Amino acid sequence: MSLAENVLQIIEQAAQEQGFGRVRTVVLEIGQLAAVEPEAMRFCFAAVMAGSIAEGAALEMVTAPGAGWCLQCAASVPLTEQPGACPRCGGFRVRVTGGAELRVKELLVE
């Protein structure tokens, strides 16, 4: 819920800076390993945007792929889950390096 409120703050600030009055679509970039439940975000998004310039806006979520650094292989590897095994060696000594993103990527406005 507080994430949805932060999204609205970002939208309202952008509206002031760039002078738009309505938001039709909000595109969020959510990392594969970020602790965000898409359905929960949809529910909170609608509730928080109600009464704002983004009331009724569509929410699109783009997934950023998970990535890690395997300490065993000393290599960057893709990660799809947390905890995730290294796809090369099967070990779990993998430090997460990507996929934790939570960003407002773009807005479709009028």
Add this chain to the structure above:
Amino acid sequence: MCTTCGCNAGEVKLDGQTVHDHAGSDGRVYRHAHADAHDHSHPHPHGLLHLGRGETHAHAPGLSPARVVRIERDILARNNGHAAENRGLLQARGILGLNLVSSPGSGKTTLLVRTLRALPAHTPVAVIEGDQQTANDAERIRATGTPAIQINTGKGCHLDAQMVGQALQRLVLPEGGLLFIENVGNLVCPAAFDLGEAAKVVILSVTEGEDKPLKYPDMFRAARLLLLNKCDLLPHLDFDVALAIENALRINPELAIIRVSAVSGEGLDDWLGWLARERASLTARQNTSVIEAA
């Protein structure tokens, strides 16, 4: 995270006093401009959502006045800005700030009280306590002679950097010492909110499950140290210490782990040693930066 628990809609209080920087016309304080939108009984959120989706999918580029605005802004940017301010303040005063996180009931406050009593005499130290309600924990801390300030987050499920910044303004800062920030008992949301601390310390008690690191990976990934608490109870439990440690290291291979008991004092010396090393490395970093600046 908070998208699942509907947090952060209420009044925030510092030591029972409302924070007045966002006071509404009714005299109550809302930390967010749209607190009212939190009402989950809003009659048609799903209707709105589907309406919005339909409209967008029907959108034909070039035929409407709509335009795309690239934003590329981190949703947590505002919190991270406040966290950077807190971190700057703490570093400038040579204070090691630690964010203590755990489930409710892991023994955080008891362990903290024991730690405060065991610290070398004259160690400058202060505590920020975060709970949804009551000042009980701050009172327990003050009983040790340590200055403490209580933040009540109301409906909020975690401390954020702005709350901590406000608390820091009211606290006598422990120059060159230690600041413990005891977060709201919750293994989910506090993982995402940087408070400006030097490190997160996660406390897991042996009365919980060995698989907690797997169930709540974000917190164990975000932490630098795991304190495995209530180890005095191990003889009475089926808890598999090796399995719990293995699970924690699966999530975070670089996590330091210390077995402790606030009751028996087991591991307390190791924990105090960790604190002393962290303080020493903070001082060393400060000296290096002074030399570099000179």
